[in-house]
Amino acid sequence: MSISQIARTIGESVTLKLNEKAAILRAKGDPVIHLGGGEPKSKAPVDAIVAAAALLNSGEVRYTPADGTPAMKAAIIRYTEEFYGRKVTPEEVMASSGAKQAIMVALQAVLNPQEEVIFPAPYWVSYPDMARLCGAVPVPAPPEDGTFYPRIQDITERVGSYTKAVIINSPNNPSGAMYSVDFIRDVVEFCESEGLYLIMDDIYHRLIFDGRKPINCYDYAKDLSDKSKLIVVNGVSKQYAMTGFRIGWAVANPELIEIMANIQSHQTSGPAGVLQHAAVAAINGVQSSVDNLRVQLENNRNVLVEQLKGFDGVRVTVPDGTFYCFCDFSYYDKDSTKLSNFLLDKVQVVTVPGIEFGMEGYLRLSYCGSIKDINEGIERIKWALDPNSPNELYIGDRKLIRDWN
Numbered sequence: 001m002s003i004s005q006i007a008r009t010i011g012e013s014v015t016l017k018l019n020e021k022a023a024i025l026r027a028k029g030d031p032v033i034h035l036g037g038g039e040p041k042s043k044a045p046v047d048a049i050v051a052a053a054a055l056l057n058s059g060e061v062r063y064t065p066a067d068g069t070p071a072m073k074a075a076i077i078r079y080t081e082e083f084y085g086r087k088v089t090p091e092e093v094m095a096s097s098g099a100k101q102a103i104m105v106a107l108q109a110v111l112n113p114q115e116e117v118i119f120p121a122p123y124w125v126s127y128p129d130m131a132r133l134c135g136a137v138p139v140p141a142p143p144e145d146g147t148f149y150p151r152i153q154d155i156t157e158r159v160g161s162y163t164k165a166v167i168i169n170s171p172n173n174p175s176g177a178m179y180s181v182d183f184i185r186d187v188v189e190f191c192e193s194e195g196l197y198l199i200m201d202d203i204y205h206r207l208i209f210d211g212r213k214p215i216n217c218y219d220y221a222k223d224l225s226d227k228s229k230l231i232v233v234n235g236v237s238k239q240y241a242m243t244g245f246r247i248g249w250a251v252a253n254p255e256l257i258e259i260m261a262n263i264q265s266h267q268t269s270g271p272a273g274v275l276q277h278a279a280v281a282a283i284n285g286v287q288s289s290v291d292n293l294r295v296q297l298e299n300n301r302n303v304l305v306e307q308l309k310g311f312d313g314v315r316v317t318v319p320d321g322t323f324y325c326f327c328d329f330s331y332y333d334k335d336s337t338k339l340s341n342f343l344l345d346k347v348q349v350v351t352v353p354g355i356e357f358g359m360e361g362y363l364r365l366s367y368c369g370s371i372k373d374i375n376e377g378i379e380r381i382k383w384a385l386d387p388n389s390p391n392e393l394y395i396g397d398r399k400l401i402r403d404w405n
């Protein structure tokens with residue numbers, strides 16, 4: 001089949017594929033434990049549901065402006081003022097169908113073919129393919145010191161004449177690492193001085209633990225004029241448990257927002273009105289669901305980390321936020337795809353191979369499910385990997401026989 005050169009470089013989203021695989025196995029009656037998920041299990045805020053239902057009931061569900069409804073823009077402006085202490089105008093904000101689209105449209109607005117975009121590794125699975133979709137070149141930057149915490153040198157030493165943009169995601173999917181204030185300050189200052197676009201993917205910025213406070217990139221930006229190349233992305237998916245609503249946004253200089261909105265207008269038009277209505281209600285409504293989610297995730301993290309402590313071969317870096325823990329399983333198998341498939345086949349536990357995030361030998365374990373799933377999932381993984389495990393394991397009334405070493 002004759003397809004485009006760009007299409008040839010694009011792979012399937014592995015995380016979405018795993019969700020599908022888990023759903024198929026569950027539908028067959030397999031007792032799958034999903035430690036690979038990327039969405040909180042709590043319900044969307046009541047305010048959001050009521051608002052969406054009211055608009056649906058009105059029957060007045062129409063096209064929306066390409067860059068978001070006035071009410072959505074007002075909610076983004078309010079959010080930016082509340083969480084970043086920055087007053088922006090409607091011309092500086094754009095709503096998208098998810099933070100994913102906001103990032104994609106930003107990259108399409110700034111990248112030429114062959115130009116490079118740098119991001120620390122491990123990285124969110126979509127960044128490399130998003131760059132490739134623009135005909136551009138992804139440049140992962142694994143921290144030289146072997147941690148999940150980049151230093152500015154890790155970025156600067158990869159900058160060349162083709163570099164156009166940097167993407168920073170902190171707290172980070174998949175590591176849960178919240179980068180240091182020094183790093184955020186350095187990267188903001190560096191991108192400003194070099195004239196590089198800086199995309200701050202802040203989608204997890206309120207899901208942080210141990211009393212941490214979100215780091216605000218604007219605190220370190222000297223140029224917040226219409227020439228600023230700082231793009232801040234956020235959305236309702238994670239913090240409000242509204243992944244299926246597909247609403248995210250970008251805040252950037254007015255000229256760039258206009259260009260991004262033009263691109264979006266030809267791709268998908270404005271995000272769905274019902275869903276923007278729900279997002280507005282979530283942002284403007286009672287915020288207790290975000291706090292409850294954060295507390296629950298912190299508790300889940302503690303349970304997972306405690307469980308992993310009893311696992312001799314696994315190296316764990318305690319996550320500072322998000323709902324992911326990126327663990328070094330290379331003692332058991334250096335091939336993370338093989339290991340992840342093995343765990344799914346033998347004990348029906350879904351994990352995501354580290355290679356998809358740019359680090360081989362690791363598995364990403366999610367703790368956004370129930371404590372029961374975390375405990376049972378880790379127990380099954382231990383049973384499968386520890387050669388000293390008993391020969392049999394019961395999952396409900398199913399008996400598994402350990403016929404491997």
Ligand SMILES: Cc1ncc(COP(=O)(O)O)c(C=O)c1O
Pocket residue numbers: 038097098099100101124169173201203234235236237243246247248
């Ligand atoms: C780092 C990161 N950025 C962006 C997104 C996309 O979020 P949305 O659901 O708003 O498109 C995700 C979702 O998994 C993510 O992990």
